[in-house]
Amino acid sequence: ALFGWERFYGGDSLDIGYCVIQDNAGNFVISGTTYSISTDNFDAYLIKADNRGDTIWTRTFGGSNYDDATGLTQASDNGYVIVGSSNSFTGDETFDVYIVKTDTAGATDWVKTYGSSEDDFGSAIIRTSDNGFAITGVYNYYPDYDLGYYVGDVYVIKTDAGGDTSWTRHYGGSDDDAGSFIAQTHDGGYVITGYTYSLGPGIVDTSNIYLAKLNRFGGLDWQRGIDYNHSFDDAYFVYQLGDNGFIIAGGCYTTARKWDALLVKTDSLGNPQWQRTYGDNNSDIAYTACKTRDNGYILAGQTASFGANWVDIYLVKTDSLGNMLWQNKYGGNGIDRALSVLQTSDGGYIVVGLFGGDTAQSVGDVYLLKVDSAGTPMAVLDPSTQSPSNFFLDIFPNPFNSALNISAPPGTHIEIFNLLGQKIDEFGDKNIWQPNLPSTSGVYFLRATNRNNVLTKRAVYIK
Structure with a gap:
């Protein structure tokens, strides 16, 4: 069996890993945000590590205010493109969607910002079939004084390979809606998921899963609000299957007043066909997922149900129908969270997120966790690569x-x-x-x- 390992990146302040990819050379590339390495505020953070997690280089991007990188993809020239949010460049401290393109060594090729006169946030990015990029997030987030809270729309931006805008669209309804993940569909269009307070049944101060299908030009084929339990539902991952239906992962707030991790299968029009929940007697949620090569799924997020630690990283492996094959938890004694997962070339899984330290009050590091195909958490590593010489076992x-x-x-x-x-x-x-x-x-x-x-x-x- 191929066992795993764990690595930590950052410094004495808060550092978070939001997205991980395995690039064409087999290296792991991580995007996130760092306060430890920044001079005056959070900066977007890009880390390149080899296939054992050892650092090749790190880079930071941004200005004098807040900048992050929640999404990441590899460009057609093997460089990297990060997306996130920034209020360093607007002049009035409102947020814009923020994109940076780098070469393979992390040097900046170009920087773009997109948005309205209000706050706009970037959540996820993909490289499209024409080697451009598609981004989703939140558009025109502002305080609605009639409703008494902030509202925004689902935001989608399509660019060419140089980051120049091909088209932008926003979707949703009259209440608060947000896009968290985007994928390209078999017909060259797009599917977006997130949350909606505007659409679907049971919308009375609660959210539904947002699901929308777009054509290749951003035209809206349909949009849905999917209600699981007449309470709060949210989604962070979507993928189109071979039957043209969709698989969605996220979380639902149950009648027991706790969160469960949630997996939903829909038909090609977004109508639910089955749902599965995972967790136990406390709150558990899936912040990310991916389809695996055996046609099952791996979900990753956080759990407060298992073990004595505060909050741990939570992995759930399922078959193609969402039936659980195994589950496991990982982390330390503080608050740990998985925010991105993918299957690696050796059949195992790589997870990135936050390692929260020893207590609920601790600041955190970027956490990279490698497990094998059965979720085995740790390998026998050379201690010199993992811990200082005064620590022993x-x-x-x-x-x-x-x-x-x-x-x-x-x-x-x-x-x-x-x-x-x-x-x-x-x-x-x-x-x-x-x-x-x-x-x-x-x-x-x-x-x-x-x-x-x-x-x-x-x-x-x-x-």
């Missing part, structure tokens, strides 16, 4: 029969996983592990975490 004897002695610095948290990536035990300051009776002979992985330091070692248990 010693285990003996190995192999062991009844008890494994553990030596690590005070305050270290130990997690134990089997070969399926399932966590079978965890504890704090404890210097011995005795497997429970159901544990079988075989290989186990011990992961030691102390603040941002992580080490993993393999132990062999022989009954």
